[in-house]
Amino acid sequence: MDCKRLKDKVALITGGARGIGYGIAQKYVAEGARVVVADILEEGPQVVARLGGVAEFYHINLRSRSEIFDMAKAVYQTYGRIDILVNCAGVARPCPTMRLPEDMLDEVIDINMKAPLFCCQAVGRYMRRDGGGSIINISSGNTRMINVGRVPYGITKGAVNMLTMQLGAEWAMYNIKVNAIAPGWIRTEMVEKPLKSGILDEKKILSVSPIGRFGTVGEIASLATFLACEESNYIVGQVIFADGGWNTGIMPDGLDYIRENDIEEDWE
Numbered sequence: 001m002d003c004k005r006l007k008d009k010v011a012l013i014t015g016g017a018r019g020i021g022y023g024i025a026q027k028y029v030a031e032g033a034r035v036v037v038a039d040i041l042e043e044g045p046q047v048v049a050r051l052g053g054v055a056e057f058y059h060i061n062l063r064s065r066s067e068i069f070d071m072a073k074a075v076y077q078t079y080g081r082i083d084i085l086v087n088c089a090g091v092a093r094p095c096p097t098m099r100l101p102e103d104m105l106d107e108v109i110d111i112n113m114k115a116p117l118f119c120c121q122a123v124g125r126y127m128r129r130d131g132g133g134s135i136i137n138i139s140s141g142n143t144r145m146i147n148v149g150r151v152p153y154g155i156t157k158g159a160v161n162m163l164t165m166q167l168g169a170e171w172a173m174y175n176i177k178v179n180a181i182a183p184g185w186i187r188t189e190m191v192e193k194p195l196k197s198g199i200l201d202e203k204k205i206l207s208v209s210p211i212g213r214f215g216t217v218g219e220i221a222s223l224a225t226f227l228a229c230e231e232s233n234y235i236v237g238q239v240i241f242a243d244g245g246w247n248t249g250i251m252p253d254g255l256d257y258i259r260e261n262d263i264e265e266d267w268e
């Protein structure tokens, strides 16, 4: 018996040429989906060729609404349907707010907030026509936990959560299931770069992590698979935090108290 969970589904994944998006593309291919990776990276075609299975690259700058609608049309014409949309492309652009230039704010709004909405519009119309689909927006743990100096990122990811709730409610009647994943800390380029430059500090990050480690791309991809397939059909308009418990909000090094005092030998 073939128990691939996304067998023959057509999935469009933005930002899928690297990091979390690439991990989702790998998992979807392994689960039998036909995958289109949409990204701005020039090396996209070579990267996507490594996915194997049925996968292709679509070069796009998601800052353009018309390019997004052209992409949805092209994918639909090629495959005859689009079952899954993953809005994963995103940028962080840390900057003290006092110094935040307008063009930086505009860039983050375009990529993190407007592009997911336009992708939902562009793809949603085909899903509605064909009887439904799954949309997964990649939000961020930063919508509950604050990393200072990331106002554009925080407000746009907050908007992604609201977009998810709005469309989850609005499109459930079309059998279009809209949910979001809010990852904690995953060591992709988005996180490695600031770790290297010192903007982020590994020890500080882990000191507020109940699970005591970074997450993996595979862990986010597994959740994205669950949300894409029928097993999750009663989950609608939800933002699911996959962050090792970061958003429970423990104090820095707060678990030291437990380590020092929760001693097994005390048991009767």
Ligand SMILES: NC(=O)c1ccc[n+]([C@@H]2O[C@H](COP(=O)([O-])OP(=O)(O)OC[C@H]3O[C@@H](n4cnc5c(N)ncnc54)[C@H](O)[C@@H]3O)[C@@H](O)[C@H]2O)c1
Pocket: 014, 015, 016, 017, 018, 019, 020, 021, 038, 039, 040, 041, 060, 061, 062, 063, 087, 088, 089, 090, 091, 111, 138, 139, 140, 141, 142, 182, 183, 184, 185, 186, 187, 188, 189, 190, 191
């Ligand atoms: N890494 C983490 O810890 C983390 C945590 C929470 C949320 N996220 C979110 O997960 C998503 C993926 O992040 P990642 O960590 O894989 O980062 P990443 O930088 O490795 O990947 C982002 C991808 O988006 C693409 N992209 C950016 N601008 C684009 C544009 N204008 N047009 C087309 N493609 C564009 C990039 O080329 C890249 O492939 C993002 O939305 C990010 O905000 C990441």
